Amino acid sequence: SDEELxxxxxxxxxxxxxxxxxQALATSFFAFSIAKTLEDQNIIPTADYYIDDFETLRDGVNHIVEEISQTVEELQ
Structure with a gap:
């Protein structure tokens, strides 16, 4: 789930x-620690960036290019 990621x-x-x-076999309980990396601390959670297929990636890139183009036009 997103929360687990x-x-x-x-x-x-x-x-x-x-x-x-x-038959079934169970181990003893164990624990480990997951630390946030510097990259994880200042961005939207990584789970939001998973890509299902190439078309999704292409649509996302095209959308970003449109936003950048609009911003450049506004700055000019």
Whole structure:
């Protein structure tokens, strides 16, 4: 989920393996830490930038180019 992709801090987890013969195995709980990088601190969360396909990327680039062109025209 978006919230999982944006999560930072301590993560507590357990791995459970389910076998085809009906048996299951679980590990002991463990924890690890996810730190924000400098890039993550000052931008929109990375999850907002995932690209589904080339057409989505192209449309996004075209939209940005239009915005830049309009800004340049306004500045002139």
């Amino acid at each position: 944006k999560h930072y801090g301590t993560v507590k987890a357990e791995i459970k393996l389910y076998y085809s013969n009906g």
